[in-house]
Amino acid sequence: MYKGYGRVIKSNGGLFTVRLFDRTSEGERGKMPLDGCTVTGRGRGALHRKGALLVGDLVEVSYDGTAFSQKGNEILPAEDGAGLALDAITARKNALIRPPMANLDVIFVTFAAASPDPILETVDKLICIAEFNRIEPIVVITKSELNPTGAVQMAQIYRNAGFEAFCTGLGMEAELDTFKQYINTHLNGKIAAFSGASGVGKSTLLNRLFPQLHLETGEISRRIERGKNTTRCVELYPLAQTSNCGYLADTPGFTMLDFERFDFFEKEDLPLTFREFVPHIGTCRYTKCSHTKEEGCAILAAVKNGEIASSRHQSFLSLYEILKKKTKW
């Protein structure tokens, strides 16, 4: 029996693709035949259960001689998962339900400047979930050429709040270069995922950044101005050849319906997930201020004087209502 250690980069109906680390740098001792290869296998025991393993997981695998064949000096991994099992998961940094991924460092919160029109409440909801899980949210606005003024204004809202924000769009090559530069300089060794509603152009943007990916993209429905869920599974794409390089993930876009679930933290935690609120917390007149309507609320004052964007506070109010209902049960 051989052993290996690697990163789950794709999940497809119970079959997982794992990029195994290459341990030759630690000396030849302990080197296994499939080190450095991309292999497939299934979860063993409890890890066989649906949802037990996530893309992004670091796993231990074991395999026997049926997991590969040898052609001269070349090792060819079996493609059907034969002879290889995923035995254990290394402790996760975080795990999300949507997108279903583990160990994310960065989420590109992606939305279109138009077609489909942005719903900032959904954008802010995704940002809160990222912040709560200690994942850095980075705002990426697509289709900016369809609404250049709106795109710039929305980017500014998020920059003022303390986020990196990028505008991209058809024909906007300089902006694409800026974004690519950011990826090249900031994502080394990190896992980043594009997340956002179906049809905003996540796969299109990834293709423009990395033309060799050839990801499938889809039209958006003209009638309902919504995407058709073209991307169906999460997949991590390595940014370099080395096994500890950074990864970018394409994920299936969500529809409003499956993004309803938002009940895994308490309303008291909510203000902390709005990073531009944080410096004001504790300076309100009442210690138990909910920052929704109180006299002498420092956050409401900051909204009034333009320091905090009113769209961000609007999102706060509606998320607060959702969380308040939850605690009644």
Ligand SMILES: Nc1nc2c(ncn2[C@@H]2O[C@H](COP(=O)(O)OP(=O)(O)OP(=O)(O)O)[C@@H](O)[C@H]2O)c(=O)[nH]1
């Ligand atoms: N005008 C314009 N259209 C774009 C842009 N980016 C993507 N599109 C179009 O938007 C549609 C949806 O693009 P996709 O890349 O499939 O969107 P997605 O976010 O990956 O969608 P799902 O996989 O369903 O989540 C396609 O028709 C694209 O050609 C853009 O910057 N400008």
Ligand SMILES: [Mg+2]
């Ligand atoms: Mg897609």
Ligand SMILES: [Zn+2]
């Ligand atoms: Zn307050």
